[in-house]
Amino acid sequence: xxxxxxxxxxxxxxxxxxxxxxxxxxxxxxxxxxxxxxxxxxxxxxxxxxxxxxxxxxxxxxxxxxxxxxxxxxxxxxxxxxxxxxxxxxxxxxxxxxxxxxxxxxxxxxxxxxxxxx
Amino acid sequence: xxxxxxxxxxxxxxxxxxxxxxxxxxxxxxxxxxxxxxxxxxxxxxxxxxxxxxxxxxxxxxxxxxxxxxxxxxxxxxxxxxxxxxxxxxxxxxxxxxxxxxxxxxxxxxxxxx
Numbered sequence: 001x002x003x004x005x006x007x008x009x010x011x012x013x014x015x016x017x018x019x020x021x022x023x024x025x026x027x028x029x030x031x032x033x034x035x036x037x038x039x040x041x042x043x044x045x046x047x048x049x050x051x052x053x054x055x056x057x058x059x060x061x062x063x064x065x066x067x068x069x070x071x072x073x074x075x076x077x078x079x080x081x082x083x084x085x086x087x088x089x090x091x092x093x094x095x096x097x098x099x100x101x102x103x104x105x106x107x108x109x110x111x112x113x114x115x116x117x118x
Numbered sequence: 119x120x121x122x123x124x125x126x127x128x129x130x131x132x133x134x135x136x137x138x139x140x141x142x143x144x145x146x147x148x149x150x151x152x153x154x155x156x157x158x159x160x161x162x163x164x165x166x167x168x169x170x171x172x173x174x175x176x177x178x179x180x181x182x183x184x185x186x187x188x189x190x191x192x193x194x195x196x197x198x199x200x201x202x203x204x205x206x207x208x209x210x211x212x213x214x215x216x217x218x219x220x221x222x223x224x225x226x227x228x229x230x231x232x
Contacts, residue, residue: 037221046120047155047163047205049221062220096162103209104153104168111162 002027004097004109012091012116018084022097022109023077030055030075035100038071038082040093041111048093052100053080087116121146121222122206129230130196138227140189140206146222150208152189154182157226158202166204167191193229201231 008020022036038050051061053071061069065084073080084091094113098105123141130136140152151169158164165173167182179195189208193200206224 046226047207047223049207049223052221060220100153103150104165105155105163105207106165106168106173108162108164 002099002107004099004107006095006097006109006112008112008114010112010114012087012114013118014088014116015086018082018087018091018114018116020082020095020097020112020114021079022081023079024099025078027078029078032099033101035102036073036080037098037100037105039096039098039105040091041096042090042093050082050084050095089116092116120225121210122208122224124204124206124224124227126225127228127230129232130193131232132196132198134196135192135194136196136229137193138191138204138206138229140191140224142187142189142208142210142222144187145212146187146208146210147184147189148187149211152182152184152206152208154189154191155205155207156200156202157205158199163205196231198231201229203228 003025005023012018035052037052040048053059059071068085070083092115094111096111097109099107154167155163156166166176166180170182172180181192183190203226205226210222211219
């Protein structure tokens with residue numbers, strides 16, 4: 001059974017870089033034809049798509065975050081990662097990783113709360 | 119402002135049939151199938167519908183459909199455990215040099231079971 005688990009610092013200072021990793025267990029990550037996605041949700045608000053990556057390295061990013069986002073994949077560790085630069089309080093949110101195809105997400109991680117504060 | 123428009127709230131009684139809607143444009147719902155995601159008490163979202171096909175393990179009281187640029191999630195025989203926030207999502211395709219194709223979400227519908 002495939003599972004996704006987010007990890008990374010829970011507290012980030014303003015202007016610094018938020019870094020999260022999603023570890024995929026129970027599947028054949030290297031060969032899976034999926035899109036590996038990051039989604040976030042500020043407290044009391046809806047879901048926001050950040051971007052996605054394939055194990056080939058092909059990426060798509062949200063237009064509103066594109067200038068600050070970088071995603072990468074490490075097939076040797078069954079992981080994909082998110083870096084978001086120059087963070088502000090507006091980037092405080094629960095961050096989810098998810099698996100999907102071009103249109104849907106079929107598996108979600110449990111989410112991790114990242115707070116931007118000095 | 120979300121790219122897809124959902125009702126802010128919908129309510130129904132146990133056993134009732136309720137339909138949630140998700141309105142978009144020809145560049146998103148008009149061109150692609152829609153996913154529906156259930157979020158109970160701010161926990162991790164759970165996928166309840168891929169277009170008109172539910173994932174394995176989703177009760178058959180859940181069904182999905184689409185008409186033009188609007189998608190629908192129908193729950194026939196509402197149960198107390200269906201109380202949750204529901205989000206729709208699909209791909210939005212843009213050929214414009216000034217915008218980019220991206221995954222878009224609705225703002226979410228809070229479903230209350232009375």
